[in-house]
Amino acid sequence: MVTMVGNEPSIEKLVTDLIYLEHDAIAAYESCIERLDSKEFSAQIATFREDHLQHLQVLNEMARELGVEAPTGGDMKQMLTTGKIALADIMGDAAILRAMKTNEDDTVSAYERASRHEDAIPASKAFFMKAHQDEERHRAWMSTTADTLS
Template identity: 80%
Template sequence: MVTMVGNEADIKDLVKNLLYLEHDAIAAYDSCIERLDSRELAGQISVFKEDHLQHVQVLTAMARELGIEAPTEGDMKQMLTTGKIALADLMGDAAILKAMKTNEDDTVTAYERAVRHEDAIPASKAFFMKAHQDEEKHRSWMETTAKTL
């Protein structure tokens, strides 16, 4: 999937859409943890899920500062992110991690764009940069680990 998150003209829309994306990611992580045969892999995915939960906390605080209502769940894309995991489950852990990696592609792209948003204040940009680094780490681990299975 190709995300459009990060292309918003208004910082309020950006924060709201990042929250939707994070909630979609958390749902995919839950699905992944449930479906992985390897408890070791599921444990690492759980660690990465904590990063997403932390991102939601920061984005929710940003939404509050911007005076907007923070989404508390994903949007329609959640069916796609979790659906890929369900289909990949038919082919095993490597396929699940590859499906998760494609979900991470979207979060990496979204945060790359968010860092460059013209209305982002320095504190927001710093968070977007950290979130981007987290997503890069998740994606890299998933890609590398899937190749070894």
Template identity: 75%
Template sequence: MVTMVGNESDFRKLVKDLIYLEHDAIAAYDSTIERLDDKTLSAKVDEFRQDHLQHLSTLNEIAAEAGIDAPEKGDMKQMLTTGKIALADIFGDKTILKAMKTNEDDTVSAYERASQHEEARPETKAFFMKAHQDEVRHRTWFETTADRL
């Protein structure tokens, strides 16, 4: 799935869409942790899940400061992010990790674009850049670990 999150011209819409994206990502992480056979992999994936929880917390703070009603759960895309994990489970841990890598492609793109948003304050842009770095790290791990399995 290719996300359009980060292309919003309205900052309020951007923040709301990033919150949806984080809820969707967390659901995919929950599904992944539950389905991985290798508990060492599950523990690492849970570390990344904690990053997403922190991103969501910060986005909720940004939303509150901007007077945005923050979504409390994911949107319809959540079925896609978790669905591909469920399908990948048929083929094992390697395929699950590859499916998660594709989910991370979306978060990498979204935060990269968000960090360039003209309406974002400098401290918000700094958060977006940090989240982007986290997502690149996650994606790299999913890709390289899947390739080793």
């Protein structure tokens, strides 16, 4: 799935869409944690989920400051992000991590674009850049770890 998040015309819409994306990501992480056979991998994924929870907290504060009603759950993409994990479960941990990596591709792209949004103030841009780095780190771990299992 290729996300268009980060291309919104206003900062308000961008923050709203990032909140949806984070809710979707958190649901995928929870599904992943439940399905991984390796407790070590589950523990690492749980630390990444904490990053997403922290991102969501910051985004909710941004929404409040912008006067935007923050979504309280994911959108229709959540079925795709969690569905990939459920299907990958049949093939084992490597497949689950590869499915998660594809979800991370979307968050990496979204935060990269968000960091360049013309309406973002310096503090917002700094947060978007930090979140982008977090997502890059998550994606790299998932890719490298999945490759070691193949």
